[in-house]
Amino acid sequence: MFDVLIIGLGSAGYTAAIYTARYKLKTYLVGAEEGGMGNTAAEVGNWPGNIEIKGPDLMENFKKHALSFGDLVTYKISFVKEVALIDGGFRLTLGSGETVDGRTVIFTTGSVKRKLGIPGEKEFSGKGVTYCATCDAFFYRGKTVAVIGGGDSAVEGAAIAAQVAKTVYLIHRRKDLRAEPYWIDQVKSRLNIKFVLERNVVQVLGDQKVNAVKLDKPFEGSDELKLDGVFIEIGSDPAVELPQKLVCELDKMGFLKVDAGQGTNVPGVFAAGDLTSGSNHFAQFATAAGEGSVAANSVFNYLQGNGHKGGMA
Numbered sequence: 001m002f003d004v005l006i007i008g009l010g011s012a013g014y015t016a017a018i019y020t021a022r023y024k025l026k027t028y029l030v031g032a033e034e035g036g037m038g039n040t041a042a043e044v045g046n047w048p049g050n051i052e053i054k055g056p057d058l059m060e061n062f063k064k065h066a067l068s069f070g071d072l073v074t075y076k077i078s079f080v081k082e083v084a085l086i087d088g089g090f091r092l093t094l095g096s097g098e099t100v101d102g103r104t105v106i107f108t109t110g111s112v113k114r115k116l117g118i119p120g121e122k123e124f125s126g127k128g129v130t131y132c133a134t135c136d137a138f139f140y141r142g143k144t145v146a147v148i149g150g151g152d153s154a155v156e157g158a159a160i161a162a163q164v165a166k167t168v169y170l171i172h173r174r175k176d177l178r179a180e181p182y183w184i185d186q187v188k189s190r191l192n193i194k195f196v197l198e199r200n201v202v203q204v205l206g207d208q209k210v211n212a213v214k215l216d217k218p219f220e221g222s223d224e225l226k227l228d229g230v231f232i233e234i235g236s237d238p239a240v241e242l243p244q245k246l247v248c249e250l251d252k253m254g255f256l257k258v259d260a261g262q263g264t265n266v267p268g269v270f271a272a273g274d275l276t277s278g279s280n281h282f283a284q285f286a287t288a289a290g291e292g293s294v295a296a297n298s299v300f301n302y303l304q305g306n307g308h309k310g311g312m313a
């Protein structure tokens with residue numbers, strides 16, 4: 001039996017594993033996709049110690065660090081389909097049917113990109129509609145694209161897309177963007193970004209692939225924007241499906257409720273990163289890593305029988 005099962009291969013999961021390994025806990029680190037949301041960041045300018053680093057490079061550094069502890073960390077790339085309470089701990093069932101047991105669990109499953117739910121979105125998904133502007137913008141060199149949303153992901157995505165695309169429509173339902181001022185300055189300085197504000201996209205249009213979006217109100221005289229690609233960046237929902245199987249409590253916004261030690265209401269179950277109610281819902285590399293380290297410390301104390309007792313106070 002492992003001391004700790006860490007589910008999720010993003011900033012929080014890798015950091016938790018670095019700490020549990022240094023506590024000499026027998027760690028099982030598993031997730032379906034390496035790097036998580038961190039891999040989608042084109043430029044990271046707020047990871048302390050690196051003035052600028054690409055998201056995939058940062059995540060590769062995290063991974064190398066987590067895997068530098070020899071036998072203490074068992075690493076597996078796999079979908080986890082089940083988690084259940086067993087005598088003395090927890091059992092994971094992987095996609096292959098293989099099972100793994102551990103005395104404690106840290107969920108670091110992150111979040112899942114939101115969908116708009118409009119006609120044409122599903123039909124053209126992968127045919128011009130995608131959910132990661134920074135990952136896919138480079139396929140649209142010299143083309144016209146739209147990024148939908150007004151948060152950090154959309155605004156950063158528009159700035160990155162504008163480096164290669166001919167024209168970028170940044171479509172947001174409000175008058176004001178709510179991204180970091182750094183990214184707002186970046187998009188405002190790009191002459192090839194057109195701000196389509198106070199507008200909603202109501203339909204994605206196309207034939208074999210996307211060729212336009214329909215707006216709820218006309219922009220520059222038309223309610224259709226002709227384009228080649230659409231990046232939907234309207235935020236993410238916490239990936240709480242697995243912890244809910246253990247009857248972990250959620251907060252009012254649907255995030256996994258954690259205490260100051262990253263403990264959930266279920267003894268022995270901890271969580272870190274974008275799925276939790278921690279860090280004031282501020283989803284960043286730094287907060288995910290911070291929560292991962294706190295969760296690992298709580299696991300250590302829990303297994304020692306002192307400090308965090310597991311379950312919320």
Ligand code: NAP
Binds near residue numbers: 046173236281
């Ligand atoms: P977000 O902050 O939740 O922003 C989502 C945006 O999409 C908002 O502008 C929202 O509009 C809009 N939106 C939501 N539902 C919509 C709908 N149905 N139709 C049209 N528009 C809709 O999500 P995010 O930008 O993905 O960021 C998520 C987290 O990751 C944040 O904590 C963010 O700070 C972090 N992040 C950070 C960085 C960075 O630090 N550089 C980069 C990427 C992400 P309203 O404004 O009207 O609510």
